[in-house]
Each structure stands twice: as structure tokens, then as C-alpha cells.
Amino acid sequence: VQLVESGGGLVQPGKSLRLSCAASGFDFKTYHMTWFRQAPGKERELVAAIGNFGIATRHVDSVRGRFTISRYNVNNTVYLQMNSLKPEDTALYYCGAARKWSDIATPSNYDYWGLGTQVTVSS
16 A cells, blocks of 8 residues: 655745655545645644545545645545645645545544645745
């Protein structure tokens, strides 16, 4: 099983990034997928989630209207489009896979995690 994130980097405030997470080794279409982030000294927090069919989505208040989660089950990939980035978005971004929608906010309930991709927003 692998979840491999990519697309992170150093960007100026107000710019955009698109993160990707490529999944393999499990039945991707049966899992709800999420993006979490963790800044230094802080706990891992949910950023966005998408249901296994790509219909249900959830974005936390701090990113709603700026970030958009999407997925393509044909190629086993989940994306996070991040626009209007702010310095407070700086963190290590992880994708995760969970079987139950009710579990998506709790990291300990996840079956699989990637290693993360670093996003740094700074002028």
C-alpha cells in the first residue's frame, strides 16, 4: 500500500499550488480520502475530505473558498487545489484514506497515510 503526495513547494502569499496524492495497493474507490496538515508544534488537522464516489466533500472553515479537494477514481488520485495561499497555510500536508465518513476527523481511525509534502508560504 502506498500514498504518495507531490506538488508542495515554496510560494509567495496569494499564489496557488496543486497537491496530488497517488494511491496504490488498495481498493481506492472504496475509501474516503482526506488532506490533513501539520505545522511545527501543532497537531495534525483536517483540511478537506471527499467521499469515495467524489460527491460528498468537506472543507474546514479556514480553507473554505480557497482550497478544493477532488478525486479521480480512474487513476487512483486525489488532489487539493490551493488558491490564495497565506503564511498560516505553511505545513506538511498529508493525504489519508479512511473507510468510514464518520471517522474522517480523527487521524487514529485512518487505515493509510502518505509521508507528506511540504508547503511553505512566505514572501
